[in-house]
Amino acid sequence: MAHPSDRHGYLEVSKLIDGLxxxxxxxxxxxxxxxxxxxxxxxxxxxxxxxxAEGEPQAALAFAQGVGNVSxxxxxxxxxxxxxxxxxANAAKAFALQLPAGQERDRALQSVVSSLAxxxxxxxxxxxxxxxxxxxxxxxxxxPIFSRWASTDPVxxxxxxxxxxxxxxxxxxxxxxxxxxxxxxxxxAFAWANGLASGQARDNAVQAVLSAWAGKDPERAAxxxxxxxxxxxxxxxxxxxxxxxxxxxxxxxxxWTQQLPAGEGQRVALQSVLSSWxxxxxxxxxDYVATLPPGKLQEDAAQAxxxxxxxxxxxxxxxxxxxxxxxxxxxxxxxxxxGQWSQTDPAAAAAFTLANSSGxxxxxxxxxxxxxxxxxxxSAxxxxxxNLSDPSARSAVLPNII
Numbered sequence: 554m555a556h557p558s559d560r561h562g563y564l565e566v567s568k569l570i571d572g573l574x575x576x577x578x579x580x581x582x583x584x585x586x587x588x589x590x591x592x593x594x595x596x597x598x599x600x601x602x603x604x605x606a607e608g609e610p611q612a613a614l615a616f617a618q619g620v621g622n623v624s625x626x627x628x629x630x631x632x633x634x635x636x637x638x639x640x641x642a643n644a645a646k647a648f649a650l651q652l653p654a655g656q657e658r659d660r661a662l663q664s665v666v667s668s669l670a671x672x673x674x675x676x677x678x679x680x681x682x683x684x685x686x687x688x689x690x691x692x693x694x695x696x697p698i699f700s701r702w703a704s705t706d707p708v709x710x711x712x713x714x715x716x717x718x719x720x721x722x723x724x725x726x727x728x729x730x731x732x733x734x735x736x737x738x739x740x741x742a743f744a745w746a747n748g749l750a751s752g753q754a755r756d757n758a759v760q761a762v763l764s765a766w767a768g769k770d771p772e773r774a775a776x777x778x779x780x781x782x783x784x785x786x787x788x789x790x791x792x793x794x795x796x797x798x799x800x801x802x803x804x805x806x807x808x809w810t811q812q813l814p815a816g817e818g819q820r821v822a823l824q825s826v827l828s829s830w831x832x833x834x835x836x837x838x839x840d841y842v843a844t845l846p847p848g849k850l851q852e853d854a855a856q857a858x859x860x861x862x863x864x865x866x867x868x869x870x871x872x873x874x875x876x877x878x879x880x881x882x883x884x885x886x887x888x889x890x891x892g893q894w895s896q897t898d899p900a901a902a903a904a905f906t907l908a909n910s911s912g913x914x915x916x917x918x919x920x921x922x923x924x925x926x927x928x929x930x931x932s933a934x935x936x937x938x939x940n941l942s943d944p945s946a947r948s949a950v951l952p953n954i955i
Contacts, residue, residue: 557629566600566693567600570597570604575604575606576608578601578604581601582602582616582839585597594625595622595628598628599625599629599631602633602636603633603636604636605633606632606634606636607637608917610640610648611648613636614630614634614648616629617629618630627660630660630661631663631664634648634661635664635667636668638664638668639668642668642669642680645661647665648661649664650685656688657886659691662680662684662691662694663694666694666698667698670698671701674699674710675702675713677697677698678698681694681695681698691722692721695725699726699727699729699730700729700733702730702774703734704733707733707737709732710734711727714726715749723754727754727758728754728758729761731757731759731761732762732765735761735762735763735765736769739765739766739773743762743777746759747759763790764794764797767793767794767924768800771797771798771802771806771809775794775798778790788818791813791822792821794822794827795809795810795823795826796825798826799825799826799828803830806829806830807830808823810823810826819850823850823936824853825852827841827842828857828859828861829855831857835862837859839862839873842855843873843877852882853885855874855877855886856885856886856888859887863894866888867893870907871890873886874886874890875909884913884914884918888917888918888921891905891906891921892921895922897927899930902922903919903926906918906922916945916946920953923950923951926954933937934954935955938950938951939951
């Protein structure tokens with residue numbers, strides 16, 4: 554049996570299932586239940602039930618609702634409802650509405666709306682708006698509707714999204730239109746988003762457009778930034794562009810970041826670039842941080858790099874951090890490294906801290922270690938603290954353990 558992570562094999566099995574007679578699925582399901590791999594069984598069970606529901610939706614749903622594993626049951630019911638909705642959305646909706654109010658009914662209704670959105674997004678929106686109100690939100694229902702709508706008719710989708718009642722539903726619809734439209738025509742999407750009435754929906758739409766734009770043409774997206782009003786939203790957009798740009802060309806993204814005016818926007822952008830760069834070339838990114846002039850920019854950058862390095866190799870991260878200038882920059886780097894180390898070997902992290910730090914840096918690091926250690930092994934943490942020879946260190950950590 555092909556493993557679901559084997560894309561070619563998965564597609565081949567999917568084709569075979571699609572060729573089966575829906576009315577002869579039940580005995581085949583019994584055979585699939587014998588698969589030893591739980592993930593394989595879950596994936597193929599959903600495919601089989603979906604195919605079954607094409608011919609016998611009620612029987613398929615009855616079976617799906619009886620699946621023992623809760624997680625598998627959720628997937629199986631959603632697959633059956635979605636498959637039924639492709640053939641008869643109103644019948645599937647009626648089934649979903651007769652379910653008891655709660656998460657199961659909301660999941661079923663979302664499957665119906667999502668299925669209908671594939672062929673009739675306007676009809677799916679009308680169906681969504683006809684559903685009885687619930688105490689919980691249905692923000693997630695808007696995503697498949699407006700994603701599909703904007704991919705085929707972004708102008709109409711945009712107009713419909715902005716005409717929705719103000720609230721989280723409208724915010725979600727506007728955001729998905731913005732990001733989907735930007736992948737097709739970023740200039741037009743930005744002109745629309747930037748022309749919306751001031752508010753959270755407009756801000757999120759502009760951010761979504763610029764992020765998508767930066768993934769395809771970061772230089773053009775960067776050139777748009779000066780048209781935004783100075784402040785938090787422009788700083789946020791600067792960081793999003795930098796992050797997207799750095800995923801494809803960290804050197805160019807870094808060069809652009811260095812030319813930005815000093816301030817919050819540049820700081821956010823640099824952190825975004827380093828976060829992406831350190832995932833592909835952690836050593837090069839770390840070396841660059843060490844060359845920055847002392848100050849808040851270097852301090853924040855050091856902390857961002859330290860987290861990435863520590864996740865790969867604690868000793869390499871420590872070696873790099875110790876080469877940084879003494880003071881806040883080094884402390885900001887050591888804090889996430891020692892914090893991560895203390896999760897797996899608190900005794901070694903504590904010994905390193907006692908031997909390689911002093912003053913406020915030592916106290917802060919030891920306090921963090923003691924908190925983590927006390928969560929995992931309070932007896933060992935207490936024994937360590939009581940045996941510390943430095944009275945000030947002992948006084949600092951004991952309250953975190955006792």
